[in-house]
Amino acid sequence: MIQKPRGTMDILPDEVGIWQHVEKTAREVAELFGFREIRTPAFEATELFQRGVGDTTDVVQKEMYTFADKEGRSYTLRPEGTASVVRALIENGKCSNLMPQKLYYLINCFRYEKPQAGRSREFFQFGTEMFGAADASADADIIALANTLLMRLGVSDIHLHINSIGCPECRPNHRQALKDYFASYKDDLCETCRERLDKNPMRILDCKSPVCSEIAKGAPKTLDYLCPECTSHFDKLKATLDAMGIEYTIDANIVRGLDYYTRTVFEFIAPVIGAQSTVCGGGRYDGLMKELGGPQLPGIGFAMGLTRVILAMKSSKVALPQAPSPRLYIASMGDKAQKKAAEIVSRLRTDGIFAEYDLVGRSLKAQMKYADRQNARFTLIIGDCEIESGRAVIKDMQNSEQSEIALNDTAAIAKAVL
Numbered sequence: 001m002i003q004k005p006r007g008t009m010d011i012l013p014d015e016v017g018i019w020q021h022v023e024k025t026a027r028e029v030a031e032l033f034g035f036r037e038i039r040t041p042a043f044e045a046t047e048l049f050q051r052g053v054g055d056t057t058d059v060v061q062k063e064m065y066t067f068a069d070k071e072g073r074s075y076t077l078r079p080e081g082t083a084s085v086v087r088a089l090i091e092n093g094k095c096s097n098l099m100p101q102k103l104y105y106l107i108n109c110f111r112y113e114k115p116q117a118g119r120s121r122e123f124f125q126f127g128t129e130m131f132g133a134a135d136a137s138a139d140a141d142i143i144a145l146a147n148t149l150l151m152r153l154g155v156s157d158i159h160l161h162i163n164s165i166g167c168p169e170c171r172p173n174h175r176q177a178l179k180d181y182f183a184s185y186k187d188d189l190c191e192t193c194r195e196r197l198d199k200n201p202m203r204i205l206d207c208k209s210p211v212c213s214e215i216a217k218g219a220p221k222t223l224d225y226l227c228p229e230c231t232s233h234f235d236k237l238k239a240t241l242d243a244m245g246i247e248y249t250i251d252a253n254i255v256r257g258l259d260y261y262t263r264t265v266f267e268f269i270a271p272v273i274g275a276q277s278t279v280c281g282g283g284r285y286d287g288l289m290k291e292l293g294g295p296q297l298p299g300i301g302f303a304m305g306l307t308r309v310i311l312a313m314k315s316s317k318v319a320l321p322q323a324p325s326p327r328l329y330i331a332s333m334g335d336k337a338q339k340k341a342a343e344i345v346s347r348l349r350t351d352g353i354f355a356e357y358d359l360v361g362r363s364l365k366a367q368m369k370y371a372d373r374q375n376a377r378f379t380l381i382i383g384d385c386e387i388e389s390g391r392a393v394i395k396d397m398q399n400s401e402q403s404e405i406a407l408n409d410t411a412a413i414a415k416a417v418l
């Protein structure tokens with residue numbers, strides 16, 4: 001027996017309804033905010049992620065699915081979406097379009113991680129990116145989009161945490177303070193963090209190891225080191241969220257320790273879903289476009305993990321959409337009747353009506369049982385008599401009401417089952 005790769009999942013028909021509902025709602029909300037979909041390749045040159053995600057991150061250091069193709073080029077299955085979107089804008093000459101440019105995507109991502117609840121090796125993200133808007137109102141708009149979607153999906157008990165990590169002007173002071181702080185704990189830090197101490201001490205704040213995260217609790221906070229411009233950006237973000245009625249907590253532990261991530265960072269956290277409780281993470285990355293060879297163009301976005309959204313919906317006891325059921329099931333006896341059933345069903349489907357008939361040669365009784373199991377709203381039985389008279393009875397399975405129709409009058413059949 002061949003099994004699926006570890007950390008991947010099969011989404012079976014009984015489970016797919018909630019996924020389709022989440023994806024559909026995500027598209028609707030994105031479009032409500034003026035975002036348009038972008039699709040990029042599932043794999044990219046490895047260097048794109050090394051530069052775009054950052055080679056001091058866990059994602060790049062430990063989690064990428066990197067392979068050489070037959071000609072020896074190094075490619076990586078996308079671990080996230082932002083770098084690809086930025087590359088696509090640069091490569092397709094879209095950096096001077098009307099601003100802001102607002103884009104969204106629904107993608108699968110791949111990370112070599114230890115599978116557990118809310119963490120898999122192939123997972124699904126809904127992501128948004130906005131380019132060309134440096135003002136804090138754009139940060140609030142992006143946060144409002146994520147918030148609206150989570151509300152529409154019925155996720156209760158979810159909390160927005162925000163922070164500001166400053167800009168290239170003010171970050172060096174904070175970085176130095178972090179270095180000084182962590183240096184005194186050097187021997188206790190995990191091996192990866194010891195390496196990060198020089199290169200990128202802010203990443204230590206992100207480390208999942210219990211020892212490092214305990215030490216990180218006492219570390220200097222970015223908010224204490226912001227320059228006046230970053231302070232007023234953060235103030236405006238808070239004021240705009242207040243005006244929109246979106247509640248938040250200021251959380252100094254949220255960071256994105258990369259040079260081109262700037263100012264706003266945020267997460268939506270649903271504690272009820274367990275240890276992997278960050279449903280959505282995002283922030284501003286005013287330096288990323290330039291880092292990847294494009295013009296200086298501010299950007300902000302988020303990525304929402306759909307597995308975790310669904311876990312949160314389930315724990316909020318959200319009523320899930322029902323699988324659609326046929327409007328009409330035609331039971332038939334004999335070849336002539338089956339052919340007539342095929343003809344009627346085919347016409348109804350052309351009109352967009354969900355209709356079915358017997359394809360496996362069941363007895364009449366078994367066909368009726370099948371119709372019941374499929375939850376068909378109406379049934380129509382065709383046998384020799386009905387073929388001869390050209391008339392048959394449509395039965396409403398909800399109230400047992402019956403009406404007679406002519407088998408050749410598809411319009412009347414369509415009307416009867418709508």
Ligand code: ATP
Nearest residue numbers: 111113118119120123278279280281303304305308
């Ligand atoms: P985490 O702290 O959980 O590792 P992260 O910082 O690596 O998250 P991001 O790169 O910000 O995550 O990705 C955005 C979102 O994608 C996360 O908030 C989460 O909902 C989801 N996500 C990330 N990695 C996984 C995974 N391996 N399996 C399922 N969902 C994931």
Ligand code: MG
Nearest residue numbers: 058059111113
């Ligand atoms: Mg991670």
